[in-house]
Amino acid sequence: MLKRTLLPASVLLLFAMLAISQTAEPVDSCTPRETREKCKQSLDPFKYDAGKIVRIVFKEQAQQQEYEIPLYIGEKYRFVFQKEGLPQDVEINVYDKMIGAKNRSLLFSSKGKSFDEKEIIWEPEKSRRVYVHFDIPPTTDVVKKGCVIFLLGYAL
Numbered sequence: 001m002l003k004r005t006l007l008p009a010s011v012l013l014l015f016a017m018l019a020i021s022q023t024a025e026p027v028d029s030c031t032p033r034e035t036r037e038k039c040k041q042s043l044d045p046f047k048y049d050a051g052k053i054v055r056i057v058f059k060e061q062a063q064q065q066e067y068e069i070p071l072y073i074g075e076k077y078r079f080v081f082q083k084e085g086l087p088q089d090v091e092i093n094v095y096d097k098m099i100g101a102k103n104r105s106l107l108f109s110s111k112g113k114s115f116d117e118k119e120i121i122w123e124p125e126k127s128r129r130v131y132v133h134f135d136i137p138p139t140t141d142v143v144k145k146g147c148v149i150f151l152l153g154y155a156l
Contacts, residue, residue: 030055030085030147039080039151042121046078046153056090056136058144063136066099069152071127076155079132081110084118086146091135092120098131 032053040048054065071077081092094108107130108122124130134148 028145029087030145032085032147032149035082035085035147035149036151038084038119039082039149042080042119043078043151043153046076046155049077049152049154051149051151054134054148054150056086056134056146056148058088058136058139058141058146060138060140062138064099065134065136067132068098068129069132070129071124072154073127074156075127077124077127078153078155079108079122079124080151080153081120081122082118082149082151083115083120086148087144088137088139088146089115090137090148092148093133093135094122094124095131095133096128099133 030053036051036053039051050069052067054067056063056065079094083090092108092110093106095104096107097104107124110120113120132150
């Protein structure tokens with residue numbers, strides 16, 4: 001009798017533990033070393049100046065991340081955004097002022113581009129401080145992780 005009740009209970013406990021362990025462990029799609037090398041090739045003829053790996057953990061609520069990038073007057077710049085390390089799309093916007101500032105203007109947006117388009121190149125018209133803003137949508141799937149790699153190149 002005891003064997004009959006313990007067996008189903010232990011099987012149920014095993015499945016519950018398995019389900020918890022699978023949902024708690026995020027699936028990471030990021031391969032920064034390989035992706036960074038692809039980005040560097042796209043900078044040509046610009047010279048590498050800086051880079052950033054933006055690590056993203058998708059959650060049930062929408063998120064935002066923003067990074068300030070100073071650009072020097074008199075130089076031309078190229079941004080290369082590589083999204084191949086993302087399990088789902090993220091919108092990339094570049095603004096002239098930080099989040100919450102009055103009269104903030106959108107300089108560039110990846111909105112409307114296909115998720116299949118993994119590499120996005122943007123060359124700003126003017127050299128000034130810019131704010132790279134990532135709009136991260138919510139997910140209802142298992143917890144997912146990924147990254148966007150962006151590199152900055154300059155030409156005199």
